[in-house]
Amino acid sequence: MKIRNLLVLLVVLLAVYGALIAVAELPPYGMPDNPVHNQVSERYINEALDDTGIPNMVTSIVLDYRAYDTMFETIVLFTAALAVVITLKSSKREGNNN
Amino acid sequence: MRDFILKRVAAIILPFICMYGFYVILHGHVSPGGSFAGGIIVGLSFIAFSTIYGIEKGRAKLPETVLIWTESYGTLWYGIMGMIGIIRGAPFLANKLAGVDLGVPGALSSGGLISLIGLGVGIRVASTMVTLYFTIMEEES
Numbered sequence: 105m106k107i108r109n110l111l112v113l114l115v116v117l118l119a120v121y122g123a124l125i126a127v128a129e130l131p132p133y134g135m136p137d138n139p140v141h142n143q144v145s146e147r148y149i150n151e152a153l154d155d156t157g158i159p160n161m162v163t164s165i166v167l168d169y170r171a172y173d174t175m176f177e178t179i180v181l182f183t184a185a186l187a188v189v190i191t192l193k194s195s196k197r198e199g200n201n202n
Numbered sequence: 203m204r205d206f207i208l209k210r211v212a213a214i215i216l217p218f219i220c221m222y223g224f225y226v227i228l229h230g231h232v233s234p235g236g237s238f239a240g241g242i243i244v245g246l247s248f249i250a251f252s253t254i255y256g257i258e259k260g261r262a263k264l265p266e267t268v269l270i271w272t273e274s275y276g277t278l279w280y281g282i283m284g285m286i287g288i289i290r291g292a293p294f295l296a297n298k299l300a301g302v303d304l305g306v307p308g309a310l311s312s313g314g315l316i317s318l319i320g321l322g323v324g325i326r327v328a329s330t331m332v333t334l335y336f337t338i339m340e341e342e343s
Contacts, residue, residue: 156297157304158231158313166236167316167323171295175284178277178323181330185273188334192341 212254220247227324231313237320241327248328249335257339269333276326283319 131138148165156164166174226240252260287296298304302314
């Protein structure tokens, strides 16, 4: 048991060490030449007003460029409500029968 | 739960909260906010009403048939708005490609289908919140 705890501690320390190495390799926050500032965000910033005609860029991405994503997000909400209703209503009916 | 002051203050404030939620939904494309945030505000106004006045009065404000309709047809409304693109010979959920008039940027009527889609999503989110609350509270009672 004692040896197993030591092994667990070793594995956890190795995992934390790996995660810290990965964090140290990250580019500095907010620099303009980071890999996240590629042509995609540039295109959104420059073209969003012409493509969608609305000044709110977040809404233009959520409801126009990524409209499929938002549609299935609403289906996720529908599924969540459906699961809760099915679970709770059916358990209530069983309770009434008993 | 049965406090007089709380009931009076809620009766004054809650209609404005609900109206503000619809304002956030409908102005989601010209101001900060959007359909998800506005739908949460609309749903929370009804949840606060049924918390203060009791679950039966809340049910009377929003009957189960209304909730089932909004719950079922919100996403279908989204799909119908997407089919406009296919009818006009463009991809599904196309807006500018389908030749919809985009209007003046900044006006309430701008953005073509975006405000209509946002209205569907907002009603959808509100009805989901209220349905979850009612179902769980009726289970507990």
